[in-house]
Amino acid sequence: xxxxxxxxxxxxGGEVVEGEGWAEGERRDFNGFxxxxxxxxxxxxxxxx
Amino acid sequence: MAQIQSGDSxxxxxxxxxxxxxxxxxxxxxxxxxxxxxxxxGGLSDYGLAIMGMNDDNYRMQRMDRTGxxxxxxxxxxxxxxxxxxxISVPNRLTSAATTFTVAQSASLGLNFNSTAITTSxxxxxxxxxxRFMRLQRAPLHLRARARFGHVANTLIEIGFxxxxxxxxxxxxxxxxxxxxxxxxxxxxxxxxxxTTTTPFSMPSGxxxxxxxFDVILDDDDILFxxxxxxxGLIVGERRIQLPSTGVRMWDATRLPAFGRLYYPAAPAxxxxxxxxALDVVLLDAFMNKxxxxxxxxxxxxxxxxxxxxxxxxxxANSAAPSSAALxxxxxxYTTLGGLWQFAxxxxxxxxYILFGFTVPSPYSxxxxxxxxxxxxxGAAVATTPSLLAWAVSPDQTAASLATxxxxxxxxxxxxxxxxxxxxxxxxxxxxxxxxxxxxVTNPGRILGLILRMPIGTATASQVIAGTALFKGYFE
Numbered sequence: 070x071x072x073x074x075x076x077x078x079x080x081x082g083g084e085v086v087e088g089e090g091w092a093e094g095e096r097r098d099f100n101g102f103x104x105x106x107x108x109x110x111x112x113x114x115x116x117x118x
Numbered sequence: 119m120a121q122i123q124s125g126d127s128x129x130x131x132x133x134x135x136x137x138x139x140x141x142x143x144x145x146x147x148x149x150x151x152x153x154x155x156x157x158x159x160g161g162l163s164d165y166g167l168a169i170m171g172m173n174d175d176n177y178r179m180q181r182m183d184r185t186g187x188x189x190x191x192x193x194x195x196x197x198x199x200x201x202x203x204x205x206i207s208v209p210n211r212l213t214s215a216a217t218t219f220t221v222a223q224s225a226s227l228g229l230n231f232n233s234t235a236i237t238t239s240x241x242x243x244x245x246x247x248x249x250r251f252m253r254l255q256r257a258p259l260h261l262r263a264r265a266r267f268g269h270v271a272n273t274l275i276e277i278g279f280x281x282x283x284x285x286x287x288x289x290x291x292x293x294x295x296x297x298x299x300x301x302x303x304x305x306x307x308x309x310x311x312x313x314t315t316t317t318p319f320s321m322p323s324g325x326x327x328x329x330x331x332f333d334v335i336l337d338d339d340d341i342l343f344x345x346x347x348x349x350x351g352l353i354v355g356e357r358r359i360q361l362p363s364t365g366v367r368m369w370d371a372t373r374l375p376a377f378g379r380l381y382y383p384a385a386p387a388x389x390x391x392x393x394x395x396a397l398d399v400v401l402l403d404a405f406m407n408k409x410x411x412x413x414x415x416x417x418x419x420x421x422x423x424x425x426x427x428x429x430x431x432x433x434x435a436n437s438a439a440p441s442s443a444a445l446x447x448x449x450x451x452y453t454t455l456g457g458l459w460q461f462a463x464x465x466x467x468x469x470x471y472i473l474f475g476f477t478v479p480s481p482y483s484x485x486x487x488x489x490x491x492x493x494x495x496x497g498a499a500v501a502t503t504p505s506l507l508a509w510a511v512s513p514d515q516t517a518a519s520l521a522t523x524x525x526x527x528x529x530x531x532x533x534x535x536x537x538x539x540x541x542x543x544x545x546x547x548x549x550x551x552x553x554x555x556x557x558x559v560t561n562p563g564r565i566l567g568l569i570l571r572m573p574i575g576t577a578t579a580s581q582v583i584a585g586t587a588l589f590k591g592y593f594e
Contacts, residue, residue, distance in 0.1 A: 075444040078464030078572070082471060083446025094579070105577060107462055110444055114577040115465040 076104050079113030086111075175351040183256060183403070193260075194401040194408070197249050197376065198417055201228040201395055203426055210428040211418040212245055215285050219243040219380065228395030231380035232268075239385035244285035245394075249416065250373035251279065253336070257404035261334040261376055264348075264396040267297045269326045273390030274299050276379040277397075278334045280308065281371075286381055288313075291371050293341045293359075295332050299383050305334070305343030307359045310370050316357035319345055329395060330354065335402075336368060411487065411554075414592040419482075421455060425593040426479040432588075433457030442582060443473060445570070448519040450475025455484075456568065460496070460584035463505060466574040470510075470527075473570045474587060475518040480562035486513060486591040487557050489568070491549035493533050493585035498578050500539040505583060506574040508532040509549055512567035513558040520569065527569060528558065535583070545585075557591065 074088030079102045088106065091097060096105045096114060104111035144152040146165030154160075169180040181189035199211055206223045208214050214221050218241035222233035231243045251259055259279070267275045276282075278294020288296070290311040297303045303325075305316040322328075331346040339361040345354040361368055376399055380392040414420065424431050433440055433454035443451025443461045447469055452459060455476045478484045489511050509530040516522060533545035560566040568587055 077442075077444040077446070077462060078469070078471070078577070079467050080447070080469055082464075082469065083444055083449040107579075110442065110462060112462045112577045113445075113464045113467065 073109065074106060075110050077110045077112050079104070082113065174346065174348075176353050189403050191402050192405060194404060194406045195398070195413055196251055196401055196416065197247055197397070197399040199247070199394075199397040201397070205427055206245075207418060207428055209248070210423055211248060213248055214243070214245045216243040217241060217285055221245060228393050229378075230391060230393050231378065232389055232391040235389040235391070237382070237386050237389050239382055240286065242285035242379070242381040243392075244282055244377060244379045246281065246377045247375040247397075247399075249399075250281075250375045251399050251401075252373045253369060253371075254401070254404060255338050258338075258402045259336040260400050260402055261332075261336075262396070262398050262400075263332045263376075263378070263394060264329055265332055265378070266329045266391075266393040266395075267303065267326060268389075268391035268393065269297050269301050270386045270388050270390040271301065272299050272382055272384040272386040273297070274379075274381040274383060275390075275392045276306075276377070277332060277392070277394070278306075278376065279336065279374045280377050281375050282377060282379060285379060288379075289374075289377070291369050292374055292377075293334050293336050293368070294377070295334065295343060295345075303345075305341065305357050305359060307341050307368070309365065309368070314359055316343060316359055319355040319357065321345075322347065322354060329393070339368065341368065410594075411485070411592050414594060419593040421484065421486075421589055421591045421593070424455075424479055425482045431455040431476075433459070439584075445469075445471040445473070445572075447471060448521060450518050450565075450567070453477065455566070456587035456589045458584070458586055460582050463497075463578050463581035463583055464572060464575060465577045466503065466506070466572055468571065468573060470520045471570045471572075472512075472518060472520050472567050474566075474568035475515070476560075476566045476589075477518075478560045478562055478564055478566060478593075482593040483562060484560045484566060484589075484591055485557045485594055486511070486560065486566065486589055487554040488552045488588075488590035489530060489549065490551075490588040490590070491530070491533070491568075491585060493535075493545040493583060495535050495539050495543045495545075495581065496541055496584050497582040498580040499541060500535045500537055500543075500576075500581065501578045502537065502576040503574050504537055505535040505539075505576070505581075506532060506572060507534070507545065507583070508571040508573060510569040510571075511551075511558065512569055513564075514560045515565040515567050518565050518567070520567065525567075554590075 070087045072088035076084045098117050101117045103114050105114045170177045218238045220234045221243050223229045275297040280289025280292025282289045292308045296306045303319045307314045333344040335342040341359045343357045434457045440458045451473045510527040
């Protein structure tokens with residue numbers, strides 16, 4: 070991976086995903102789980118509406 | 119001439135008239151019967167029989183105290199060094215100092231004081247227990263070492279009680295075995311720098327290549343030195359030094375460590391060495407009534423240090439914050455035995471996170487007698503919802519993942535930060551659970567987990583929840 074990001078919290082916590090192009094503070098949806106990038110981690114912020 | 123005849127008479131030897139029975143009674147030199155009747159009055163000069171027993175194929179007299187009570191040799195374990203694995207228990211249980219020699223440990227050989235087999239003149243190595251063993255009247259100190267005195271000419275070897283000032287000096291106070299540079303093995307009693315030695319032991323042929331058990335038993339007013347050949351179980355030799363009536367006491371110290379020392383006063387032609395494969399010290403007769411947890415802590419098996427590498431068990435780097443854990447159900451945020459923790463605030467969920475997953479180093483078990491967790495808020499004030507932290511401990515996990523079947527969660531309780539809790543605010547309570555009456559045991563190679571669940575929370579930007587986790591307990 071070019072830019073490793075580790076998910077923290079929620080059901081996907083601990084998974085490492087590609088973070089290239091994922092801006093700081095931006096949220097991404099992983100199968101309904103929303104994660105917000107904070108440095109080299111992305112924290113669980115809730116379920117997608 | 120004395121005759122054997124039936125019935126009591128004046129004959130020197132009498133046989134009881136019962137059919138098919140020949141019986142005798144024991145009399146003391148004063149003519150009094152030694153066997154006694156219950157309730158019979160005793161006298162100050164009564165004769166009796168000594169009691170013997172068997173230890174490793176050697177007859178030993180039973181020991182008594184001054185009152186005549188049997189000395190029961192309660193082995194109060196003060197120290198036990200197994201020299202297990204390749205890492206010397208420095209600075210946990212031992213302190214090592216060496217000049218030129220390389221002291222190294224291996225699982226197959228124990229502690230080798232000259233692991234590189236050098237012959238350099240004035241090489242020296244000293245290994246000392248950090249614990250000092252206290253002298254109590256009526257409570258003998260018993261040191262037992264299994265060791266090989268790999269003596270060649272110009273090799274001086276010592277093991278026993280004592281605190282040498284350095285690796286080239288013998289103790290000025292102590293009780294220890296010494297193998298002189300000339301190869302004489304004897305016991306030494308040192309008091310205020312003055313040595314008294316036993317007569318030399320007669321060592322078996324080839325003794326320099328073999329391991330023997332060396333016992334030093336320090337009593338109130340004497341020291342017993344014994345060497346045992348475990349091939350036969352027999353005692354190679356036994357020497358005793360009695361405290362003379364002019365002597366002040368056995369030691370001019372209340373407490374001394376145990377030690378081993380190897381020294382070349384001059385260069386030997388071939389390498390000599392000292393190899394220790396076991397070193398134990400017990401206190402006999404006294405009833406110390408210590409819990410095993412205390413005994414384990416004294417032996418360097420407390421939960422603050424890892425029993426195989428002797429590194430700090432908890433996560434607490436000097437003057438540095440830990441990295442923020444990624445909260446996961448399957449991968450531990452940290453693999454230490456508790457310590458500092460922190461994580462970026464996340465939204466509430468019913469997911470269990472394994473914040474700590476500590477693998478107990480084999481062959482030890484960890485006996486957890488309590489858990490304490492403190493928490494504080496950092497980075498940003500708590501916003502939108504409270505931050506609720508529910509905790510559990512999970513001993514003896516077969517795998518780190520909390521999804522593993524058969525994990526056994528033990529609830530610890532919950533902590534909460536109210537909305538608006540400022541940076542620096544502590545959680546509303548400290549989690550502190552006592553398991554000392556029913557410890558949680560994690561077996562060798564298994565995982566002790568600390569589980570966090572955040573059912574209510576908001577992933578407030580910059581908010582980091584931090585704290586400490588303490589696993590009380592000991593390794594066994």
